[in-house]
Amino acid sequence: MDDSDHHRAGFETYARTGAARRQLLAAVTPTDGTERVEPRRADGRVVATAIDADRPVPRYERTTVDGYAVRAGDTFGASERSPASLRVTDTVRAGTATRVHTGSELPAGADAVVPAEATDRAGGDLAVFEAVPEGRNVKAVGEDVAEGQRLFEPGRRLRPSDLGLVRAVGHGPVEVYDRPRASVVPTGEGIVESDPATGETVETNGRTVAQYIERWGGEATRREVVSGGADAVRAAVERDLDHDVVVTIGGTSVGERDIVPDVVASLGEVFVHGVALAPGRSAALGAVDGTPVVMLPGPPVGCIVGAVQFLRPALAALGHASPTPHPTTEARLTRKVPSEPGVRTFARVTVEGDGEGTRTATPTRTEGAGALSSVALADGWVVVREEREGYAADEAVAVEEWEGCA
Template sequence: MRSVDEHLTEILGGVAALPPLDLALLEAHGTVLAEPVTAPVPLPPFDNSAMDGYAVVAADIAAATEADPVVLPVVGDIVAGDSGVSAIRPGLTARIMTGAPVPAGADAVIPVEWTDGGNANVRVSRAAPAGNYIRRAGEDVVAGQVVVDAGTRLGAPQIGMIAAVGRSRVTVRPKPRVVVVATGDELREPGSPLGHGQIWESNAYMLTAAVAEAGGTGFRQATVEDEPGKVLEMFEDQLVRADAIVTTGGVSMGTKDVVKEVLAGTGTVGFHKVRMRPGKPQGFGLLEGTPVFTLPGNPVSAYVSFQVFVRPALRAMQGLDSDPLPTVSAVLANDVKSPAGLRHFMRGKLSFDRGAYTVTAAEVQGSHQLGSLASANALIELPEDVEFLPAGSHVDVMRLPS
């Protein structure tokens, strides 16, 4: 058997970052930026008003009070998007809208609430310092500043920032297109009736969702029966559209483990036993240059294998660090046992209270028991040399995607 680290090292050595693409801004949502984006101009590009109100010379209203307001003539209106050059001189004011350019000569903005809202003349009842409610040019971003770094996954704020500096397209690492397929004669589609010995297919649904959580685009392929010709045909069909293929089932030691039968000796795909629980039978390699991950058929084994091996690979394909799931140190709330010589990934409930994490291992840990996985939010990682840990011990805990 090989170790978890040895198997992951082989996988990461076999995948490469996808070539960058030039995409329209909204199409780039969720992808990873392949270039730094800089601001060609300062933001905001001009001094502008932070409020609806009146542009004034601060010295003109220095003595204004509720009891003794200052009255100023209103010489015009300035609205957002106003491209005309405007100015005021001392003793005058102009109505101004939020986002409108501050006129030359004015050094403060008085909100409407501090006035009587007059049109021809306005009564100002409060003084204000110079700079009051003025957004200065460049106070958000200066010209030439990098506003989004290469290697950033583009969420809504980053898309907004890139648009704000005038870019309509960006160069990104695309989302990996990952085909997910489950094999097995016993599998039936959810919603269909079950015969004796049959179960509803769940692994491919789960793993396709996990692909999306890892930043990829998942395509669930219809279940394939345990017939070598059909499995081979599936691979040939999917290679034309896939950046990676993930299978679940058919990789152990059974007489109908057809994925292993079809792929053994094909391309660089190899099959191994990995010193881990759950998820001992694993396969990986390149088929016509496309990474193929063959995961076990038990649902918890498939999911844990995805998080430990496939997720880091998908991150590497997006040009990101091949980091594991976010890991924290937590205190065990109950005793746990682990098989000697295997790295054990146990389902658990992680909580945070008074500055510390606590984790409770699930009572059932069978690789077929999806219920305890669905209610878990973490995987407790126990090293190979650990056979027992009492409550109160500190353990590393991988936080599952919410």
């Protein structure tokens, strides 16, 4: 069965996860705004204009060891039994050597460096016990990076090491794409910001999703909880259509109060409602006036799974980037993980090691979308793809450390 197939259960149909994601990404139009920022502020930003080296690295012939700069020919034949004899001076010419340190500029007249441990100095006299060829222990101009060399193409998400290189080559401000702007609209009754009374729930989903948006390279606008029916939801969605993506939370299932997909459909289009995803089956995806709308379930774990599976790649596409693969840890399950065929299941696990490279993964919860602690206290999750009926105890699996990636 391919991703275009549907799995029937509960909803009229459930879209396969991959097919649903592709439909969402087809509705995404990447942002076209850019800005120039200093390298120190560009961590995590996406390159809009190619970055080339303004100068070579190194800019001068540089020594790579502590020792003595020499003319290589003066050390020809030097050995432990028959050392070459040189005079230590401030300049290098025939028969002389100059003290140098790692990273210092190679003195004029020198073409090699003898390591300090291959010499013996007595006052101004230097015995050299190792012959060095021309260029030994010397970095040539541009050996690391040539002047004008292309460093990063558009679409590259800049890392701290990238920015160190940008500074090393003398590059000033870099042009990067604007961060995608996402509004986060929690919905529901009895949801409060703090100090809940009986029957009330503290709002956590909106805050959690907004923090993920920031981590994933976007700018989040977190709205107050919307309650009061379809008109209030409609007004909230319409208000934020100037954003690059609208994210609603809650109201996506099949109860009387689950009105969000119907409201979005009345304004534009809902092309997915119900995904073969556990947890997170009631996720919905649509668009209004060209703005993608990601409708996440209200139960906390289903909300997070839906955000990772749909919102994260949408933000990457909006920002001209590709989502990086989740880091994974190989481990063996301590007990079985069940899964319904045709449904992509995310089983939260904790990982332990024995100090010798062997790791085990213990499921914290394989079912249920409401236990936030099952995510917060987990080290990652095991993804059971649609074609499998779970994993057996002691089976080797890949644990996705999804929370640690941008």
